[in-house]
Amino acid sequence: MAMTTQAKLDAPKVRADFPVFEHPIHGKPLAYLDSASSSQKPRAVLDAMREFYETSYANVHRGVYDLAERATAGFEGAREKVRALINAPSAREVIFTRNVTEGLNLVAYSWGLDNLGPGDLVVITELEHHANFVPWQQIAKRTGATFRAIPIDDKGELVLDSLDEIAAAGQVKVVAANWVSNTLGTINPVDKLTAWAHEQGAIMVVDAAQAVPHRRVDVQALDCDFLGFTSHKICGPGGAGALWGRRELLEQMPPFEMGGEMIRSVKLEETTWNELPYKFEAGTPAIAEAYGLGIAIDYVTGVGLEAIEEHERELAAYAMERLSELPFVTIYGPPADRRAGIVSFNVGEVHPHDVAQVLDWEGIAVRAGHHCTQPLMTRLGIAATTRASFYLYSLPEEIDRLVEGVQKAHKALG
Numbered sequence: 001m002a003m004t005t006q007a008k009l010d011a012p013k014v015r016a017d018f019p020v021f022e023h024p025i026h027g028k029p030l031a032y033l034d035s036a037s038s039s040q041k042p043r044a045v046l047d048a049m050r051e052f053y054e055t056s057y058a059n060v061h062r063g064v065y066d067l068a069e070r071a072t073a074g075f076e077g078a079r080e081k082v083r084a085l086i087n088a089p090s091a092r093e094v095i096f097t098r099n100v101t102e103g104l105n106l107v108a109y110s111w112g113l114d115n116l117g118p119g120d121l122v123v124i125t126e127l128e129h130h131a132n133f134v135p136w137q138q139i140a141k142r143t144g145a146t147f148r149a150i151p152i153d154d155k156g157e158l159v160l161d162s163l164d165e166i167a168a169a170g171q172v173k174v175v176a177a178n179w180v181s182n183t184l185g186t187i188n189p190v191d192k193l194t195a196w197a198h199e200q201g202a203i204m205v206v207d208a209a210q211a212v213p214h215r216r217v218d219v220q221a222l223d224c225d226f227l228g229f230t231s232h233k234i235c236g237p238g239g240a241g242a243l244w245g246r247r248e249l250l251e252q253m254p255p256f257e258m259g260g261e262m263i264r265s266v267k268l269e270e271t272t273w274n275e276l277p278y279k280f281e282a283g284t285p286a287i288a289e290a291y292g293l294g295i296a297i298d299y300v301t302g303v304g305l306e307a308i309e310e311h312e313r314e315l316a317a318y319a320m321e322r323l324s325e326l327p328f329v330t331i332y333g334p335p336a337d338r339r340a341g342i343v344s345f346n347v348g349e350v351h352p353h354d355v356a357q358v359l360d361w362e363g364i365a366v367r368a369g370h371h372c373t374q375p376l377m378t379r380l381g382i383a384a385t386t387r388a389s390f391y392l393y394s395l396p397e398e399i400d401r402l403v404e405g406v407q408k409a410h411k412a413l414g
């Protein structure tokens with residue numbers, strides 16, 4: 001069956017905004033199927049960052065001269081764009097970080113060290129990226145709290161029936177979960193998890209790295225307590241990310257890093273902290289990168305998050321349909337109607353790295369490995385997968401090429 005594009009998103013037109021596609025790989029057009037790892041950048045972001053550096057760059061917040069004021073306006077304007085993107089109540093609750101990893105570490109260390117102890121439970125899921133697993137595991141160890149994972153079923157979906165049993169093991173203090181699994185594409189019921197966390201008196205931390213670039217996110221509707229994402233996956237530059245946190249919690253938390261900018265006053269005897277969000281932004285931030293993130297947000301919202309979500313859903317369904325025509329391919333994760341634009345699979349006994357290598361010769365970029373989800377790999381009983389992931393510039397033809405490449409890999413190595 002050919003894929004029926006509902007033409008809400010004009011992917012070829014969108015694709016023309018991305019200069020990377022003008023450059024062949026091994027003499028072939030680039031099929032970039034690794035957007036879950038990092039997205040490509042549209043000309044609008046590249047041009048805006050160049051112009052910012054050429055006309056408006058200085059350090060932020062400190063200068064009284066025109067250039068510094070322009071830089072600060074660009075930087076703070078980006079903060080407001082992040083706020084609007086996730087419908088946060090206030091831009092003061094939006095903290096610029098280096099990436100989502102830093103945002104999640106900030107919560108784990110700053111909130112966790114002060115609020116966790118023996119008898120408390122830290123609940124994550126078997127689907128977590130290491131960025132939302134290892135910090136909580138380590139903070140649980142340091143504080144004496146118990147660390148528990150919500151299991152998944154064989155389709156890679158959370159077993160919510162296990163929640164009561166988990167809660168019996170102690171006082172649930174924090175639930176930390178990704179919205180969309182970067183390995184399986186599972187869309188997690190973060191609304192249900194948030195409601196459950198609050199029933200237990202716990203806070204809810206959402207790793208939205210794979211959600212914010214691909215679907216509409218509203219932290220007030222979700223009612224979570226912290227939510228983080230990363231710029232480089234939403235068409236923005238690397239080196240920037242954002243963490244939103246509920247003001248009451250952020251106000252109570254100690255700073256994560258210390259130095260310039262995050263202080264109100266420093267004396268030999270004592271230091272006091274700056275107001276939100278600066279208390280959590282020690283040192284010179286990634287100024288042009290934050291600005292570039294703001295431009296990326298304009299770009300992605302201009303295309304339309306609903307249209308992007310639908311486009312990726314169709315591509316995932318098409319990829320699963322085409323790949324399942326190959327009897328030697330095993331696909332992991334939930335059915336197409338319950339997943340985002342991410343498809344992980346294995347090709348017989350061929351190692352995923354070899355599959356990815358053969359695909360690269362065809363100009364097709366996919367990721368192979370554990371995708372920073374080793375506990376999930378253990379649960380699935382495998383060491384690695386090959387992963388194709390889609391974004392607003394992805395085309396069905398790229399999936400056809402992927403399927404041909406997988407056949408080649410199997411013929412040569414299977």
Ligand SMILES: Cc1ncc(COP(=O)(O)O)c(C=O)c1O
Nearest residue numbers: 099100101129131178182209230
């Ligand atoms: C679900 C999820 N969480 C966290 C991360 C880490 O992102 P970053 O390296 O930008 O901090 C990723 C990146 O792949 C991810 O997919």
